Amino acid sequence: xxxxxxxxxxxxxxxxxxxxxxxxxxxxxxxxxxxxxxxxxxxxxxxxxxxxxxxxxxxxxxxxxxxxxxxxxxxxxxxxxxxxxxxxxxxxxxxxxxxxxxxxxxxxxxxxxxxxxxxxxxxxxxxxxxxxxxxxxxxxxxxxxxxxxxxxxxxxxxxxxxxxxxxxxxxxxxxxxxxxxxxxxxxxxxxxxxxxxxxxxxxxxxxxxxxxxxxxxxxxxxxxxxxxxxxxxxxxxxxxxxxxxxxxxxxxxxxxxxxxxxxxxxxxxxxxxxxxxxx
Amino acid sequence: xxxxxxxxxxxxxxxxxxxxxxxxxxxxxxxxxxxxxxxxxxxxxxxxxxxxxxxxxxxxxxxxxxxxxxxxxxxxxxxxxxxxxxxxxxxxxxxxxxxxxxxxxxxxxxxxxxxxxxxxxxxxxxxxxxxxxxxxxxxxxxxxxxxxxxxxxxxxxxxxxxxxxxxxxxxxxxxxxxxxxxxxxxxxxxxxxxxxxxxxxxxxxxxxxxxxxxxxxxxxxxxxxxxxxxxxxxxxxxxxxxxxxxxxxxxxxxxxxxxxxxxxxxxxxxxxxxx
Numbered sequence: 001x002x003x004x005x006x007x008x009x010x011x012x013x014x015x016x017x018x019x020x021x022x023x024x025x026x027x028x029x030x031x032x033x034x035x036x037x038x039x040x041x042x043x044x045x046x047x048x049x050x051x052x053x054x055x056x057x058x059x060x061x062x063x064x065x066x067x068x069x070x071x072x073x074x075x076x077x078x079x080x081x082x083x084x085x086x087x088x089x090x091x092x093x094x095x096x097x098x099x100x101x102x103x104x105x106x107x108x109x110x111x112x113x114x115x116x117x118x119x120x121x122x123x124x125x126x127x128x129x130x131x132x133x134x135x136x137x138x139x140x141x142x143x144x145x146x147x148x149x150x151x152x153x154x155x156x157x158x159x160x161x162x163x164x165x166x167x168x169x170x171x172x173x174x175x176x177x178x179x180x181x182x183x184x185x186x187x188x189x190x191x192x193x194x195x196x197x198x199x200x201x202x203x204x205x206x207x208x209x210x211x212x213x214x215x216x217x218x219x220x221x222x223x224x225x226x227x228x229x230x231x232x233x234x235x236x237x238x239x240x241x242x243x244x245x246x247x248x249x250x251x252x253x254x255x256x257x258x259x260x261x262x263x264x265x266x267x268x269x270x271x272x273x274x275x276x277x278x279x
Numbered sequence: 280x281x282x283x284x285x286x287x288x289x290x291x292x293x294x295x296x297x298x299x300x301x302x303x304x305x306x307x308x309x310x311x312x313x314x315x316x317x318x319x320x321x322x323x324x325x326x327x328x329x330x331x332x333x334x335x336x337x338x339x340x341x342x343x344x345x346x347x348x349x350x351x352x353x354x355x356x357x358x359x360x361x362x363x364x365x366x367x368x369x370x371x372x373x374x375x376x377x378x379x380x381x382x383x384x385x386x387x388x389x390x391x392x393x394x395x396x397x398x399x400x401x402x403x404x405x406x407x408x409x410x411x412x413x414x415x416x417x418x419x420x421x422x423x424x425x426x427x428x429x430x431x432x433x434x435x436x437x438x439x440x441x442x443x444x445x446x447x448x449x450x451x452x453x454x455x456x457x458x459x460x461x462x463x464x465x466x467x468x469x470x471x472x473x474x475x476x477x478x479x480x481x482x483x484x485x486x487x488x489x490x491x492x493x494x495x496x497x498x499x500x501x502x503x504x505x506x507x508x509x510x511x512x513x514x515x516x517x518x519x520x521x522x523x524x525x526x527x528x529x530x531x532x533x534x535x536x537x538x539x540x541x542x543x544x545x546x547x548x549x550x551x552x553x554x
Contacts, residue, residue, distance in 0.1 A: 056508060058504060058507065058508060080510065080512075083507075083508065083509075083510045084510065087508070087509075088505075088508040090501065090504070090505055090508075092501060094453055094498075095498050095501035095502050095505060096501070096502065096505035097449065098442075098445065098446055098449060098502070098505075098506065099417070099445060099449060100416060100417065100445070100448055100449045101417055103520075104417060104520070104521075107519075107520035108506075108509060108511070109509040109510060110520070111517050111518055111519060111520060112509060112510040112511045112512070112516075112517055113510055114516045114517060114518050115518060116518065117518060117519060117520055117521070117522050120518065120519075120520040121520055124520065141449070142449075142452045142453070156509065157509070160509065160510070
């Protein structure tokens with residue numbers, strides 16, 4: 001089966017041709033498989049948001065091409081089809097909710113698609129159910145916690161029944177509890193609803209839950225592989241301005257103290273298992 | 280919030296009365312009719328009937344009287360000023376002079392005009408307050424969108440206008456919170472907003488509004504991208520989840536409004552032109 005999203009030699013330059021050009025992407029080759037959960041990490045300014053905005057045609061390449069389900073995002077005629085297929089959630093929930101009522105906000109996307117009223121209501125109900133938001137249905141987003149607002153934003157995308165959701169640092173504004181709630185929901189959507197998920201994040205502890213991750217720096221992909229592979233490649237991740245997950249850091253510290261631990265530890269459960277065996 | 284404590288215009292009181300359940304379109308049309316009638320009423324008898332009618336609606340909709348009146352409080356100085364202006368400055372050639380003082384002359388025509396104008400503004404305020412107290416903002420915008428739809432044919436972008444309203448309503452609170460934050464941040468850095476002359480005080484507001492505006496533009500830009508990502512491309516081809524239905528209640532309300540309008544027109548025409 002062909003990949004859902006494919007970037008071929010993609011480059012993007014802000015303010016192209018103005019003399020003050022900023023090259024944000026520089027020859028990206030990437031394939032996103034159907035149903036996978038992909039993390040895109042990298043420090044601020046590494047180009048990950050720019051890359052993500054090509055996936056549903058918010059930006060079009062200045063070089064190379066991006067195909068979504070085989071359709072080029074550069075072709076204006078494809079844009080509406082592509083936006084139906086690839087939904088997007090942004091960092092600040094306050095700046096993406098448009099209505100003063102949760103239910104109405106979730107209906108916004110399906111309404112834009114021109115669906116009949118009964119079907120919109122059904123989709124809204126499903127989205128509310130999937131994310132356990134039924135109780136907040138008639139609330140005003142202004143009264144919700146940041147985490148709940150972000151879940152509403154995800155529900156709004158979900159109601160459009162996309163094949164893929166791109167989340168651009170959805171947890172950056174949230175407190176630890178909100179971050180946990182949102183991450184759990186994202187993982188559940190990927191697992192149960194089989195929605196291809198692309199998660200842009202700074203938090204390595206979120207990236208470890210993904211099937212695959214890429215690390216970007218200065219507009220190119222520096223590392224690619226399963227989280228286990230990426231974090232097992234020595235200190236390169238540190239030189240790219242990122243960090244190890246908590247469990248890996250702990251394992252490294254323990255190894256220095258002479259405790260014999262394997263070097264592919266990235267998740268808390270793994271380190272717990274090994275330490276319990278040592279007893 | 281400090282700003283909104285005394286303002287009842289634009290506040291919604293949830294309820295289950297027939298007035299609440301009316302189709303928003305019925306309510307908007309009825310309010311428009313009442314306001315139009317108000318512009319023509321020039322006699323106290325007509326105002327008497329109007330008072331009975333609006334009081335009836337207030338009682339029927341279960342709006343606490345204290346609530347309806349409390350919203351009038353901030354209006355009082357303006358109403359008083361308006362009354363004084365009319366009283367002293369309005370006159371007709373055949374008016375009887377009540378008294379004069381310095382360069383002002385008070386006539387009975389001025390007194391009458393002052394009363395009528397003040398009552399008119401008072402009732403305008405009451406009618407709009409009843410509308411917003413019994414209709415949620417979302418219902419209001421839905422009703423408005425549906426009523427304005429025919430105007431699309433003459434080129435009015437009605438759906439886009441209503442969408443702008445919906446977004447503005449959502450962001451009013453967000454921007455109010457932000458304003459509060461910026462003021463506190465400036466105070467933390469030693470700005471005393473309550474000290475100095477009028478001009479000094481005004482100048483202190485620039486560093487408050489500048490960041491507010493810049494942030495508002497940033498938000499607007501992010502919002503546009505988010506809306507675009509959710510396939511928004513203007514009102515064309517858009518459907519609505521909620522569809523409005525007019526029922527028996529609306530028919531009843533319409534009949535009552537019609538009877539009242541006929542009664543008022545009869546009174547307005549039959550009343551001797553006093554002014």
